[in-house]
Amino acid sequence: MNKPESIPVRGRPREFCVDHALAQALRVFWTKGYEGASLTDLTEAMGITRPSLYAAFGNKESLFRKALDLYEREKMAYIGQGLAEPTARKVAETMLRGALENVTGEDEPHGCMRVIASVACGPAAQSLHDEIVQRTEVFKQMMVDRFERAKKEGDLPAHIDALGLTGVLVAWLQGISIQSNQGINRKDLERLIETALGLWPSP
Amino acid sequence: MNKPESIPVRGRPREFCVDHALAQALRVFWTKGYEGASLTDLTEAMGITRPSLYAAFGNKESLFRKALDLYEREKMAYIGQGLAEPTARKVAETMLRGALENVTGEDEPHGCMRVIASVACGPAAQSLHDEIVQRTEVFKQMMVDRFERAKKEGDLPAHIDALGLTGVLVAWLQGISIQSNQGINRKDLERLIETALGLWPSP
DNA sequence: CTGACTTTGTACTGACCGGTACAGAAAGCT
DNA sequence: AGCTTTCTGTACCGGTCAGTACAAAGTCAG
Numbered sequence A, B: 001m002n003k004p005e006s007i008p009v010r011g012r013p014r015e016f017c018v019d020h021a022l023a024q025a026l027r028v029f030w031t032k033g034y035e036g037a038s039l040t041d042l043t044e045a046m047g048i049t050r051p052s053l054y055a056a057f058g059n060k061e062s063l064f065r066k067a068l069d070l071y072e073r074e075k076m077a078y079i080g081q082g083l084a085e086p087t088a089r090k091v092a093e094t095m096l097r098g099a100l101e102n103v104t105g106e107d108e109p110h111g112c113m114r115v116i117a118s119v120a121c122g123p124a125a126q127s128l129h130d131e132i133v134q135r136t137e138v139f140k141q142m143m144v145d146r147f148e149r150a151k152k153e154g155d156l157p158a159h160i161d162a163l164g165l166t167g168v169l170v171a172w173l174q175g176i177s178i179q180s181n182q183g184i185n186r187k188d189l190e191r192l193i194e195t196a197l198g199l200w201p202s203p
Numbered sequence C: 001c002t003g004a005c006t007t008t009g010t011a012c013t014g015a016c017c018g019g020t021a022c023a024g025a026a027a028g029c030t
Numbered sequence D: 001a002g003c004t005t006t007c008t009g010t011a012c013c014g015g016t017c018a019g020t021a022c023a024a025a026g027t028c029a030g
Helices: A018-036 A038-047 A050-057 A062-074 A077-083 A088-103 A113-119 A124-153 A162-181 A186-198 B020-038 B037-044 B052-056 B060-075 B077-083 B088-103 B113-119 B122-155 B162-181 B184-197
Strands: none
Touching: A018 A038, A018 A050, A018 A062, A018 A113, A018 A124, A018 B020, A018 B037, A038 A050, A038 A062, A038 A186, A050 A062, A062 A077, A062 A113, A062 A124, A077 A088, A077 A124, A077 B052, A088 A124, A088 A162, A088 A186, A088 B184, A113 B052, A113 B113, A113 B122, A113 B162, A124 A186, A162 A186, A162 B184, A186 B088, A186 B162, B020 B037, B020 B052, B020 B113, B020 B122, B037 B060, B052 B060, B060 B077, B060 B113, B060 B184, B077 B122, B077 B162, B088 B122, B088 B162, B088 B184, B113 B162, B122 B162, B162 B184
């Protein structure tokens, strides 16, 4: 995984694996946020020099975007899995437990990269902030639609506000991320989740 | 409010009001976080020069701590008010509505400064992060105690886990902060809160 | 081999960061 | 009047930031 991956065509071949370097960059951004991660942090973690980074990834911002894509693809799969569950309760349970796993990984940064990055980006990275917000909105809308369907299917009471319930669930997910980032231990987060599921509306 | 406040004793009198300058600094830190706020941002907003800032407040970090004290004193009163409410439900309601007001202020930054600052501080500000986390833990413990009392008083079912319920409520507060920071409108946050209160356990 | 082409590491750029040295200005004390 | 004390503005410090110019090195086609 740490060697070149594609058939070189012309010129001197690249001496590192782009995917592996991107995975290392993801770890740095995940831990430190966009502005907190310096090019020195990134190049050291990726094991390449600055010009190599710029040649392969454009600049810091486009590197971050690629890392964010990778993060959402590999680390936020639990959102999509949750949406596919058969009942509203299972949707919530899958997302809450998935977030817990994502956020308390053994040797991974604690907290959700999306949350960290959206909060911790100054005016210089306004466009990044906006993009993260927009991606979050897409997920939220899918949840609203899913809960509307659940109401029709009868596994959510009719008086429940699907948008409000989505806000509640998203707030839980974000709160789990923040509390984990603040160093809460996993056991306490599990109690949070158990209590939250205990509050979840029954059909 | 923008003129000196105390009786000068010796030497040239200070030409600005310390309290007013601190309030302006608070706005900057609240909006941009600790590392995102540069000394240039701060001095411009405060209307003073760098040496004046250093003479009056020590350095950037101690200025931030003073601003954080001011924030908790003036903007987080709803936590203490909530704890004083007679029932667990009113505790939650007061805190949720207080957070909403705090976070959707007309010409104030959106989001809770504590949340923003705890997430958006790099390794340089580790001691600040730790202090914010510690202050949060104090509040949490008070909530746990309050909900334990509520169980004894019978306005919370006995099977409820007070620590888990505190995590649930804190996650809501943090989620409200983040979603507001991401530009959610106030109406949607109100629906989040109404739905959350609808889930709150009845005695 | 020669030339085209691309990646490599070194060493640099200008801009900004937090923090400060210093001299002049404004007040009270004697 | 001086003298002391404190604040004010200018102009600077070394360090770090994101980004790049440039030449050496490696691999292809011919």
